Amino acid sequence: MPDPNTLVQPDKGQSARTIHVIDAKGFDAWLNAQPPRHRTAAAAQKLAPSAYSSAILPGDGPEDWSVVTVVANAEKLSPWCLAKLAETLPEGAYRVEGVEPGKAIHGWLVAQYKFDTYKKDEKAPTGARVLLTTDVARIEEAVRIANATYKLRDRINTGANDMGPADLEAAAADLVKAYGGQLSVVKGDEVEKGYGLLWAVGKAAGKGREPRLIEIEWGNPEHPRVAIIGKGVCFDSGGLDIKPASGMRLMKKDMGGAAHALATAELIMSSRLPVRLHMLVPAVENSINGEATRPGDIMRSRKGITVENSNTDAEGRLILADALTKAEEKTPELVIDYATLTGAARVALGADLQALFANDDTLASELMAAAETEADPMWRLPLYDPYKEMLKSDVADMVNAAEAPFGGALTAALFLKEFVPEKAQWAHLDIFCWNGSHKPGRPKGAEAVSLRAVWKVLKDRYAK
Numbered sequence: 001m002p003d004p005n006t007l008v009q010p011d012k013g014q015s016a017r018t019i020h021v022i023d024a025k026g027f028d029a030w031l032n033a034q035p036p037r038h039r040t041a042a043a044a045q046k047l048a049p050s051a052y053s054s055a056i057l058p059g060d061g062p063e064d065w066s067v068v069t070v071v072a073n074a075e076k077l078s079p080w081c082l083a084k085l086a087e088t089l090p091e092g093a094y095r096v097e098g099v100e101p102g103k104a105i106h107g108w109l110v111a112q113y114k115f116d117t118y119k120k121d122e123k124a125p126t127g128a129r130v131l132l133t134t135d136v137a138r139i140e141e142a143v144r145i146a147n148a149t150y151k152l153r154d155r156i157n158t159g160a161n162d163m164g165p166a167d168l169e170a171a172a173a174d175l176v177k178a179y180g181g182q183l184s185v186v187k188g189d190e191v192e193k194g195y196g197l198l199w200a201v202g203k204a205a206g207k208g209r210e211p212r213l214i215e216i217e218w219g220n221p222e223h224p225r226v227a228i229i230g231k232g233v234c235f236d237s238g239g240l241d242i243k244p245a246s247g248m249r250l251m252k253k254d255m256g257g258a259a260h261a262l263a264t265a266e267l268i269m270s271s272r273l274p275v276r277l278h279m280l281v282p283a284v285e286n287s288i289n290g291e292a293t294r295p296g297d298i299m300r301s302r303k304g305i306t307v308e309n310s311n312t313d314a315e316g317r318l319i320l321a322d323a324l325t326k327a328e329e330k331t332p333e334l335v336i337d338y339a340t341l342t343g344a345a346r347v348a349l350g351a352d353l354q355a356l357f358a359n360d361d362t363l364a365s366e367l368m369a370a371a372e373t374e375a376d377p378m379w380r381l382p383l384y385d386p387y388k389e390m391l392k393s394d395v396a397d398m399v400n401a402a403e404a405p406f407g408g409a410l411t412a413a414l415f416l417k418e419f420v421p422e423k424a425q426w427a428h429l430d431i432f433c434w435n436g437s438h439k440p441g442r443p444k445g446a447e448a449v450s451l452r453a454v455w456k457v458l459k460d461r462y463a464k
Contacts, residue, residue, distance in 0.1 A: 001114045002128035004146040007086075008105055008139050009093075011132035016093035018066040019085065020057070023074035024049045042068070052084045052440055067094070074099065079375050082131070083107035083441025091127030100135045103375070106452070107441040109146035115157040115445060144270055145455065148263040149448045155259040156433060156446030160235035160252040164209045165202070165283035168232050168258050172214045172281065175262065179269035181218030181277070187211065195282075195326075196300040197307065197318035201233075202284030204292035209234070209285045213323065216279040218269055224334070224462060225276040227327035227424075228268075230261025231316045231339035232283035239286050239312030240294055253446065254316070256433035257338035258283065260451055264336075267455050275462050278330055282319035286312070298396050302326065303419055306396040314401035316341050317412050321419040328421035334363075334461075335426045336454060337416070344408030345381075345430040354378040354450045355430035357413040363425045363457075370456040378429065378450055381409060388414050429454075 022030045027049035031039060038057050045055035047068065054069040067089065071081040082096070082104040101108065108131045133139065155163060155171065169185055176183040191211050192199045202211025214232070233254040237243060243251070258281045265279040293299070297309045299318070302325040307318065316339050327335055345355040356371075356378045358364035364380050371378045390402035390411050398418070402411040413428050420426045429450050438444045 001116065002112050004109050004143050004150060006130065007109050007112060007128055007146075008131050008133060008142060010136045010139065011095055011134045014093065014132070016095045016132050019082070019094050019096045020066060020068040021074050021077070021081075021096055021099060022068060022070055024051065024070050024072055026074070027070060051081065054085060077102050077104040078107075079103045080107040080439075080441045083111040086111035086129050086131075087440065089129050091129055093130045093132055095132040101131060101133055102135070102138070105131065105133065105138060105142040106145060109142060110149050111441040113150050113153060113443065115154065115443075117154070117158065144267060145452060148266050148451070151266070152259045152263040152448045152451070153446040155262070156253050156256050158252070160285070163252065163255065164234045164285060165205075165212050165232065166208060168234065168255065168262075168281055168283045169212060169214050171262055172216055172279070175266055175269060176216060176218075179218065179266075181216050181269065184215045184217075186213040186215075195302050195322040197302070198282050198284065198322045200293040200297070200299040200309070201239075201286055201315040201318050204239070204287045204289045205285040206287070209287075211282075211284040213326065214281040214283055215326075216265060216277065218265075218277040219273075219275055221276055223274045223276045225278060225330060225332040226268075226458070226462075227278045227280065227330070227332040227335045228261050228264045229280045229320060229323050229327060229335065229337040230259065231255070231257030231320055231337070231341065232281045233316055233319070234283065234285045236286045236313070236315065237288055239315060240288060240292055241312040242288065243313060250434065253434055254340050255283070256340045256431060256446070257316075259446075260338035260431065260433070260448070263448065263451055264454060268458065271459075273458060273462055275458070278327060278332060280323045280327055282323045284315075284319055286315045301419070305398065305418065308393040308396040308399045310393075310399040310403065311401040314412070317415045318400055320416055324416065324419040324421070328419075328424075332421055332424050335421060335424045336429070337427075338429050338431055338450070340433060341430045342409045342412050344412075346432055348381070348409060349379055351432045351434065351436060352377060354432065355409055356380045357383055357428040357430070358426065359383065359417065359420065360425040363427055366457045366460070367427060367453055370453040370460075371450070374452040374456055376450060376453040378453060381413070383413055383417060384410055385414070387411050391415055
């Protein structure tokens with residue numbers, strides 16, 4: 001797989017093939033202005049006035065060809081408008097004629113990602129398609145985000161047998177080794193005694209896959225404290241409320257929140273963003289054995305709130321609750337959590353649109369604006385307090401999952417809200433992080449979602 005660091009380079013006039021970008025609305029005018037050989041080539045390759053349509057245009061000699069591609073808006077290139085070319089063109093160097101690629105650099109970079117770790121005889125080609133740009137200031141940031149995206153996708157795509165709690169711990173250790181900071185890992189008796197919800201979810205996992213809370217603290221303690229939390233359920237069987245086979249098939253991706261937290265932490269650390277970062281990943285495997293937590297069991301959270309386990313498959317909110325409580329102990333001003341939390345969010349919004357909950361309108365507005373700017377879509381759902389009634393328990397302070405079949409994403413978020421630091425701005429992202437089919441720049445499998453939007457908000461707030 002090509003190294004993202006090599007895929008975008010400063011344009012110093014070196015030899016490269018040209019990419020002509022035409023607006024869908026101007027397609028007919030462009031075509032009418034072309035010489036006959038270009039019109040013939042375009043017709044033969046079925047070039048059409050629709051995004052991602054492209055063709056090879058012949059030049060004067062056999063090696064003088066160039067490329068034309070159609071985009072939805074040539075004045076505002078999207079992150080994905082050149083991604084299909086990055087997947088399909090022959091290896092070599094390319095430059096966009098007349099305009100800077102801008103945000104399209106991102107799609108060019110991540111389109112060349114391949115996950116071939118387990119393929120013995122089908123390794124991806126190593127040849128790279130290099131994009132040239134005179135917007136040199138954009139390159140470092142684009143490559144940084146692409147590197148984080150590659151790692152995020154790798155972690156989610158990896159089989160659960162190779163991506164357990166210990167592997168998430170190792171990933172955090174690698175970050176500290178690369179960028180400094182302090183790594184601490186709570187496990188064993190400390191989890192059982194101090195993190196009752198985390199222990200209840202993960203105690204049935206086998207040797208070497210025991211539950212743990214992974215923490216990184218990084219940055220100047222005088223800087224604003226920001227907590228980034230990611231749900232790290234490395235595999236979710238559903239527990240004793242076991243999932244059907246169809247529901248369990250993709251549960252290696254239930255640590256997608258942890259992958260996003262690690263990626264966000266790396267962006268913060270590698271950019272030297274002036275914050276005091278506190279990254280927390282509660283890492284477990286929701287397994288079944290004689291020690292497994294039962295429906296009806298009463299669990300005591302780190303915060304002291306008792307929770308009746310009404311559904312062992314509603315485990316993600318439990319481990320996040322203990323992590324949120326730990327974050328509160330350090331008094332952060334901002335808390336962001338990522339979690340593959342509910343199927344209800346997917347029913348409501350589909351796979352591409354991520355659910356955002358926030359306890360602060362300013363933060364929510366910043367995230368929604370960044371989602372629009374970065375083409376990293378999310379949609380705000382309400383923290384509708386009257387639904388808290390559905391979380392009442394007859395024998396404990398609350399249940400972890402409402403019995404009513406409606407509003408599942410909302411009641412999950414309301415459960416988390418009970419554990420959120422009181423004075424902090426908080427955003428909860430209920431994410432899917434998976435492409436069910438291939439789209440340009442976004443291969444089938446793991447995907448980074450909301451990462452670029454969150455990163456933009458963090459930069460806009462703290463980079464000054």
